Amino acid sequence: xxxxxxxxxxxxxxxxxxxxxxxxxxxxxxxxxxxxxxxxxxxxxxxxxxxxxxxxxxxxxxxxxxxxxxxxxxxxxxxxxxxxxxxxxxxxxxxxxxxxxxxxxxxxxxxxxxxxxxxxxxxxxxxxxxxxxxxxxxxxxxxxxxxxxxxxxxxxxxxxxxxxxxxxxxxxxxxxxxxxxxxxxxxxxxxxxxxxxxxxxxxxxxxxxxxxxxxxxxxxxxxxxxxxxxxxxxxxxxxxxxxxxxxxxxxxxxxxxxxxxxxxxxxxxxxxxxxxxxxxxxxxxxxxxxxxxxxxxxxxxxxxxxxxxxxxxxxxxxx
Amino acid sequence: xxxxxxxxxxxxxxxxxxxxxxxxxxxxxxxxxxxxxxxxxxxxxxxxxxxxxxxxxxxxxxxxxxxxxxxxxxxxxxxxxxxxxxxxxxxxxxxxxxxxxxxxxxxxxxxxxxxxxxxxxxxxxxxxxxxxxxxxxxxxxxxxxxxxxxxxxxxxxxxxxxxxxxxxxxxxxxxxxxxxxxxxxxxxxxxxxxxxxxxxxxxxxxxxxxxxxxxxxxxxxxxxxxxxxxxxxxxxxxxxxxxxxxxxxxxxxxxxxxxxxxxxxxxxxxxxxxxxxxxxxxxxxxxxxxxxxxxxxxxxxxxxxxxxxxxxxxxxxxx
DNA sequence: ACGACCTGTGCACGAACGTGCAGAAAGGAG
DNA sequence: CTCCTTTCTGCACGTTCGTGCACAGGTCGT
Numbered sequence: 001x002x003x004x005x006x007x008x009x010x011x012x013x014x015x016x017x018x019x020x021x022x023x024x025x026x027x028x029x030x031x032x033x034x035x036x037x038x039x040x041x042x043x044x045x046x047x048x049x050x051x052x053x054x055x056x057x058x059x060x061x062x063x064x065x066x067x068x069x070x071x072x073x074x075x076x077x078x079x080x081x082x083x084x085x086x087x088x089x090x091x092x093x094x095x096x097x098x099x100x101x102x103x104x105x106x107x108x109x110x111x112x113x114x115x116x117x118x119x120x121x122x123x124x125x126x127x128x129x130x131x132x133x134x135x136x137x138x139x140x141x142x143x144x145x146x147x148x149x150x151x152x153x154x155x156x157x158x159x160x161x162x163x164x165x166x167x168x169x170x171x172x173x174x175x176x177x178x179x180x181x182x183x184x185x186x187x188x189x190x191x192x193x194x195x196x197x198x199x200x201x202x203x204x205x206x207x208x209x210x211x212x213x214x215x216x217x218x219x220x221x222x223x224x225x226x227x228x229x230x231x232x233x234x235x236x237x238x239x240x241x242x243x244x245x246x247x248x249x250x251x252x253x254x255x256x257x258x259x260x261x262x263x264x265x266x267x268x269x270x271x272x273x274x275x276x277x278x279x280x281x282x283x284x285x286x287x288x289x290x291x292x293x294x295x296x297x298x299x300x301x302x303x304x305x306x307x308x309x310x311x312x313x314x315x316x317x318x319x
Numbered sequence: 320x321x322x323x324x325x326x327x328x329x330x331x332x333x334x335x336x337x338x339x340x341x342x343x344x345x346x347x348x349x350x351x352x353x354x355x356x357x358x359x360x361x362x363x364x365x366x367x368x369x370x371x372x373x374x375x376x377x378x379x380x381x382x383x384x385x386x387x388x389x390x391x392x393x394x395x396x397x398x399x400x401x402x403x404x405x406x407x408x409x410x411x412x413x414x415x416x417x418x419x420x421x422x423x424x425x426x427x428x429x430x431x432x433x434x435x436x437x438x439x440x441x442x443x444x445x446x447x448x449x450x451x452x453x454x455x456x457x458x459x460x461x462x463x464x465x466x467x468x469x470x471x472x473x474x475x476x477x478x479x480x481x482x483x484x485x486x487x488x489x490x491x492x493x494x495x496x497x498x499x500x501x502x503x504x505x506x507x508x509x510x511x512x513x514x515x516x517x518x519x520x521x522x523x524x525x526x527x528x529x530x531x532x533x534x535x536x537x538x539x540x541x542x543x544x545x546x547x548x549x550x551x552x553x554x555x556x557x558x559x560x561x562x563x564x565x566x567x568x569x570x571x572x573x574x575x576x577x578x579x580x581x582x583x584x585x586x587x588x589x590x591x592x593x594x595x596x597x598x599x600x601x602x603x604x605x606x607x608x609x610x611x612x613x614x615x616x617x618x619x620x621x622x623x624x625x626x627x628x629x630x631x632x633x634x635x636x637x638x
Numbered sequence: 639a640c641g642a643c644c645t646g647t648g649c650a651c652g653a654a655c656g657t658g659c660a661g662a663a664a665g666g667a668g
Numbered sequence: 669c670t671c672c673t674t675t676c677t678g679c680a681c682g683t684t685c686g687t688g689c690a691c692a693g694g695t696c697g698t
Contacts, residue, residue, distance in 0.1 A: 010380075012372045014398060017418045018411045021654065028398060032678045037656060043372075050371045053331045053362075061329075079333060079347060092337045099336050340684065351648045356686060 008043040011036055016049055047128035047163075055103065063309050067302065070316055071294045076100060076303045078282075086283055089305050093282035094121040097303040101206055104276050104301075105164055107132045110202045112139045113160060114244045114265065115153045116218060118208030118280050123156045126163035134166040137198045139205060140244045140265030141173035171195050173264045175225050175245045180261040199266060204276045209293050210242040214285025218242075233259060241289025243268060243279075243298050250288045252295025268296035276300055287311045327362040330355055335368055366447030366482075374422065382628050386621065389635055390613045395419060395622045397601075405602055408624050412601035413440040416622040420525055423595050423620075424483060426451045429521045431458045432479060433563045433584065434472045435537060437527030437599050442475045445482035453485040456517045458524060459563045459584030460492035490514050492583050494544050494564045499580040518585060523595045528612050529561040533604025537561075552578060560608025562587060562598075562617050569607045571614025587615035595619055606630045 007029065014020045014028070015036075022040070026033040043049045055076075067075035078096045080089045101122070105111065113119060113136055142153045153170070161168045173192070177183040186192050210218035212234060218241070226234070237257050239247045244265030248254035254268060271277055279299040281290050287308055293299055294312075304312075326348065333339045333347070334355075341359070345352040362368045374395075386394035399411045420441070424430065432438060432455055461472045472489070480487045492511070496502040505511050529537035531553060537560070545553070556576050558566045563584030567573040573587060590596055598618040600609050606627055612618055613631075623631075 009372070010398065013415065016370050016372055018397070018414050020400075023654075024400060028400060033655085034657080034678060034680095035676085038677090041656085048373055050369075050373070051335050052369045052371070053328070053335055054367055054369070078337070079329065081343060081347060095337050096332065342684075352685085353649075353687080354647060357647090360686085 004039070004042065005046065005048065008039045008046070009048055011039045012043040012049045015040055050127065050129065053099070055100075063306065063313065066313050067309060070313070071299070073294070073299055074301045077309045078303060078305050080305045080307070090118065090121050090282040093280060093303055093305050094118065095125045097122050097278065097280040098125040098127070100301065100303055101204070101278060102127065102129065104204050104278065105129075105131045105134060108134065109204055110135045110137060110198065111160070111166065112137050112199055112202035112205040112274065113157060114139045114205075114207035115142050115156055116208045116210060118282060119206065120156055122206070122280060123159045126160060128163045131164040131166065134164050135169065135198065136161050136164070136166045137169040137195065137202060138171035139199060139207065140263070141171055141175050143172070143174035169195055169198055171264070175264060176259065177262045177264070183262055183264070200270070200273065202274050204278065205271060205274045206278045206280065207244050208280050209286050209289040210245070211283070211286040211289045212239055212241050230259065240292055241286065243293045243296070244271065248289070248292040248296055250292050252292050254296060268293070268298040271298050278303070281305075281308060284308050284311055287315065291315060323358070323361065324365065324367065327358045327365070328367055330358045331362040331368045334359055369446065369448065372418070374419075382625065382632065385632050386628060389632070390618070392613070392618055393620045396628045397622060397624050399624045399626070409437065409440050409601040412599060412622055412624050413437065414444045416441050416597065416599040417444040417446070419620065419622055420523070420597060421446065421448065423523050423597065424450045424453060427453065428523055429454045429456060429517065430479070430485065431456050431518055431521035431524040431593065432476060433458045433524075433526035434461050434475055435527045435529060437601060438525065439475055441525070441599060442478045445479060447482045450483040450485065453483050454488065454517065455480050455483070455485045456488040456514065456521060457490035458518060458526065459582070460490055460494050462491070462493035488514055488517055490583070494583060495578065496581040496583070502581055502583070519589070519592065521593050523597065524590060524593045525597045525599065526563050527599050528605050528608040529564070530602070530605040530608045531558055531560050532607075549578065559611055560605065562612045562615070563590065567608070567611040567615055569611050571611050573615060587612070587617040590617050597622070600624070600627060603627050603630055606634065610634060
């Protein structure tokens with residue numbers, strides 16, 4: 001499809017630069033106006049046309065500033081129609097997050113990506129833009145008792161790699177090992193050490209937070225990663241969710257949770273060596289987990305919907 | 320107007336990033352949809368939202384490639400509706416040129432600007448974008464027997480400076496001196512030498528071509544810069560137009576034209592030390608002058624309307 | 639205090655736009 | 669070559685958008 005890109009490019013120039021109407025362009029090209037509409041969509045989708053909003057926002061959004069002061073982060077609060085479904089909320093937040101991520105990518109960036117419903121959605125909204133020498137590395141294992149997790153994370157990593165033109169490095173381990181012993185053993189393997197080393201060099205990390213409780217428990221808690229016994233353990237430890245499959249409590253502690261010795265994602269401590277840690281959160285039920293993540297200092301950049309942001313601030317600074 | 324920019328920013332995010340309809344945004348904000356439409360226009364106008372078309376074009380536009388091969392330049396051929404008036408043609412070409420100039424500006428750029436109807440129009444279509452440490456320097460004098468030229472060039476330089484946030488350096492001399500002697504004298508003055516030195520350091524120059532003949536003679540030939548005697552001289556010398564008020568013939572020669580010893584713009588030879596020389600041309604009557612400019616190697620980047628491009632190629636490679 | 643003026647907003651209408659659908663063209667398999 | 673599948677295109681409709689106009693609220697000068 002070389003011809004199409006070409007037409008799309010001319011059309012884009014005429015439409016976006018010269019501001020011709022689609023009608024004028026269609027007669028110029030001798031095609032229907034509908035086709036021009038489609039060409040322009042194509043141009044936008046393929047990154048031939050980029051629409052960028054400068055983020056000078058930080059300065060006046062009250063809620064965002066509160067978050068920034070309270071946690072020492074950069075925050076983007078996303079307006080979502082109150083009546084929206086959870087799916088819509090997630091979509092809106094992901095779109096904004098995608099655009100924020102876009103501003104963080106620069107040549108040579110090593111991007112660490114977690115997985116989950118939030119990140120999946122985000123990966124769908126990345127607009128293509130070649131980032132030379134970029135590498136994408138999977139942050140945490142995704143295998144479970146039932147599945148290897150590779151198709152699932154593969155979809156995420158691939159679409160991100162396609163958007164940025166990056167190399168991909170998978171992390172072929174389960175989300176949790178059954179035995180801490182196995183993890184220690186694997187962590188000595190050179191194949192794994194290579195991935196871990198790359199993770200440590202990442203300059204940007206993107207992740208959501210998993211919520212253990214609420215009407216919509218997150219993927220990892222509802223898809224066979226844990227058994228009955230595990231759940232009991234989680235409850236006893238007051239775990240509210242996770243960041244990169246490292247479980248944590250609302251107060252931000254995680255180090256003493258036994259199950260984390262079997263988890264494969266980077267701990268908040270390990271994460272904190274990464275310069276930009278973009279956390280994407282949509283949905284009120286994630287508030288406790290988000291609070292834990294923030295207190296664990298796992299986050300430098302946050303994208304969150306307005307409602308959740310409000311609930312969060314209410315918890316921190318009750319009025 | 321801080322509040323307005325702020326609302327405009329939120330609206331822009333919702334509209335361009337989250338693709339909400341203006342309707343949804345208006346109810347969210349509690350204003351009318353019309354207001355949102357205006358906010359978005361404001362956001363675009365102030366550079367809060369940027370729409371960029373990647374110029375991978377170079378690759379398939381046949382005419383553009385012909386020009387590139389024939390003259391060793393980078394060319395952008397602008398489609399303009401055949402039926403368009405000259406004013407529309409100029410506007411369209413200027414818009415594209417403005418976007419090309421935008422891609423050439425980077426931090427620290429010293430931009431040399433000529434003046435004329437083309438450049439005036441171009442300066443109207445620059446979309447604001449702060450370019451740190453940039454400087455704009457006027458390339459050629461604009462004074463005539465009647466006017467100082469400062470208000471006229473001032474408008475151009477100011478609007479460009481506003482768009483890029485640059486410093487401005489004027490060149491307060493006439494377009495042509497009456498006596499070559501005066502020019503030599505002035506060129507020794509330190510105030511003038513400072514400007515000349517800056518011109519010599521420019522990394523980007525933008526200019527049109529003036530056409531001496533045709534239905535629409537260019538500004539410099541119709542606004543009292545010359546007297547009867549001058550015109551006779553121009554005709555005798557086969558001058559077809561000018562670049563930065565340096566007169567030239569269709570074959571690209573200029574050095575032996577007496578009047579040029581009184582002109583204040585950089586000669587093609589001086590221009591050629593500037594890395595990027597963006598020439599903007601709209602209108603068939605400028606074809607001979609453009610040909611002269613190209614042959615004089617004054618140009619590295621050309622933006623031209625399709626019709627003029629065709630006429631030009633017909634002259635060079637008759638079919 | 640009053641009117642003249644200026645800025646910003648909503649309304650309403652016509653213009654511009656996106657997209658489901660159905661038919662045409664292009665590409666493959668037999 | 670023919671039939672089937674897939675992709676592309678134009679039509680038509682409903683939606684979404686831009687803007688002239690008129691009015692409201694605010695500012696300034698007299």
